[in-house]
Each structure stands twice: as structure tokens, then as C-alpha cells.
Amino acid sequence: MKIATFNINGIKARGQALLDWLDEAQPDVALLQEIKTVDEGFPAEPFEDRGYNIVTHGQKSFNGVAILSKLPLEDVSRGLPGDDGDGQARWIEATVVGRRALRICGLYLPNGNPVEFDADGAPLAGGKFAYKLGWMERMRARAAALMAAEEPALMAGDYNIIPQAEDAARPEAWRDDALFRPESRDAYRRILNLGFTEAIRARDPAPGLYSFWDYQAGAWAKNNGIRIDHLLLTPQAADLLTGAGIDKQIRGRDKPSDHVPVWVELDL
């Protein structure tokens, strides 16, 4: 089973590019981020024509996540638990059943910029950096529950986290950015350290693997990229891992997203 994550930066602007990639890559499951539409605005027909079931958790203009799956999706859950007042659509879960069941979480982790602190040196309450860190603590709680279930599960999406310096072409340029700040990377590692396997690094420890290139300043032409889209697997899912990759070539096409798809193959 091939499972991919792809921040498409707007389903309305990226529909055809997404269809082209689906036709080539043939993922069984695609986790989408930044659909940037309400649920009713998702253009479902061409995806359903290709045999995909679709579940969405959208909102107007910003954010929004979705799951496309050639297998039936069961027990769909929308929103990250832990804050009923959080109106941002950044988390969706479902179970897909192949030879055995796999719980899948699609996520769009907050960017977190600008990084702001109060007079005591704590992340400024109400600010975007504090929202990011709070969201990650809520995610850690959900991740711990997945781990405790001792079943095949994965959490994949746009993490907006550069895990290590080798995940950026120019790490010094990101030093004070919310994607690379020590607080952000520590929060990511607290999740990882629950026992998850990050698929790309598990398969290929080489530096220079990226999943995002900014639209500005010729970043793609210079290969000035960062790796911020990740797939984290529980041990029971990691045992099934047979392949992982990044579809980098997508970034060189007309009207691309600034992210590219990242995928795993699981033997189930």
C-alpha cells in the first residue's frame, strides 16, 4: 500500500496538477494539506472518477486537510483533540483496511511565525509561535494514545519542522525561524521519541533531501530547499515499511505547489 502526503497549496489552483501526479504515482492513499476551501468547495468528481474516496476537513480560504483513498475509509475524525476553541482545520484521521487495519492521521502543523516572546522569555501568549507549540503538545498527547494502542498507525503531513541542519540547504538562514527554532525541534523530538519511525530518514540518512522550495528568490533553481513534510510510523507500521521516497520532479512543472509529495510503501 502506497501512502503519500502532499501540501497542494490550494485545491482550486492545483486540481489538474494533483490529478496528473495521482495518475503517475498511483498512491492508494493521499493525505492533502492546504486545500484552502470549505468541504463543499472540494472538486470531488475527477477524484471519484479515478476511484478515490474522499474525506475533507476544510475551512474558508486557509488551511484545510483531506484524505483520498482507493480503499474505504472508516471511523473518520476531524480536528485535533484538546482545544474546542481551535477553529483551524489542520487534522483529520481515518482507518483504511487492507490485509489489516491502518490508522492514518493527516496533519498541517502551524507555521508559527513570527517568533515572539514575552518579557519573561516565554512564547508570547496568543501569538503564532505559542499556538504552534501548544498545537504540538496537543499532537503529542494524540501521538501517545496511538502509540499505546500498539497498532499500525501513521501521522503524516506538513509538519512545518526542519528536524536537523542537514534538512536545509542553508540552515543558517532558518536559525531564528519557527520551523527550526530549538523549541520547535524539541517539541517534534518529544513526539518522535514516543517511539515513532520517521520514514525518509529511516530509509536514507543522506543530507540534501528536501520537500519544499520557496516560490521566491529562485529557490528551486538553486535547490535551496528544506525538508518539512514527514511520515511518522508506529513500530507496528514501521515493521511493514518497504519503501519511501520524495517525488521531487513535481516541483519543476508549471504552476507547482511549493511542496512536493512524500510517500511510503507499507506491506499491508
Add this chain to the structure above:
DNA sequence: ATGGCCCGTTGCACGGGA
């Protein structure tokens, strides 16, 4: 060396992204 983009909005500049 520097700066360069793109998406959605009941838009016509701006917020948000990373």
C-alpha cells in the same frame, strides 16, 4: 550582493504562507 512568489478573497490590496 540583492531580490525575486503565490493563493484566496464576493478581491480590486491584503493576510497568510515558510
